[in-house]
Amino acid sequence: MEGINKTTVEVPQDLIDHSKSRLLEAASLLRTVREDNPDEFRTVAQKLRIGLRKAHHLAQIDKVFEKMAIPVERAQRLGWTKLSIIAAHHKTHTIDDLIDVAESCTAHELKMHIRDGKFDPDGRTVVLHFSKEQYALLDEALRAKGAEPHSRGLLGKEAALMRLVTESLTATPPAPAPKKAKG
Numbered sequence: 001m002e003g004i005n006k007t008t009v010e011v012p013q014d015l016i017d018h019s020k021s022r023l024l025e026a027a028s029l030l031r032t033v034r035e036d037n038p039d040e041f042r043t044v045a046q047k048l049r050i051g052l053r054k055a056h057h058l059a060q061i062d063k064v065f066e067k068m069a070i071p072v073e074r075a076q077r078l079g080w081t082k083l084s085i086i087a088a089h090h091k092t093h094t095i096d097d098l099i100d101v102a103e104s105c106t107a108h109e110l111k112m113h114i115r116d117g118k119f120d121p122d123g124r125t126v127v128l129h130f131s132k133e134q135y136a137l138l139d140e141a142l143r144a145k146g147a148e149p150h151s152r153g154l155l156g157k158e159a160a161l162m163r164l165v166t167e168s169l170t171a172t173p174p175a176p177a178p179k180k181a182k183g
Helices: 013-017 023-036 038-047 052-065 072-089 092-102 107-116 132-144 157-170
Strands: 148-150 153-155
Touching: 013 023, 023 038, 023 052, 023 072, 038 052, 052 072, 072 092, 072 107, 092 107, 132 153, 132 157, 153 157
Parallel strands: none
Antiparallel strands: 148 153
């Protein structure tokens, strides 16, 4: 096949040993490999001892931050998760502001800030586990209250759930079930 580079990519042992502390160097290498030698991308990720998902995120981070003079220490403090969230935002005119925000919040709070322009530091995260049937019922109820389907679940599910809860609390309570006679 013409145009495919079949050469093996050499990954410096020092970068393998210190890939976590050399985040931007690893990101740059991964981006170069992804663009110039995609057949070797998985192999390089394995050599760096990182998963494929993280490797793709790092390559994207390098693509977005390549022209910015972000100090290595600052990038290390933020970590790949927050840098990846910022890189996915794609609005370069706000990246400096987002980096400032990211330094003083969690990754979840950063996502909320990007999505809503705000976050509630006293907010709570709830993790629930449902059977397939239970989740289908929940999905139907949340959609009925305004949640919208998205490739990664439902958008607006929190607001929809709170509408459901509020309506439930303000609804007339059902009549108590009759007590069965003992006997």
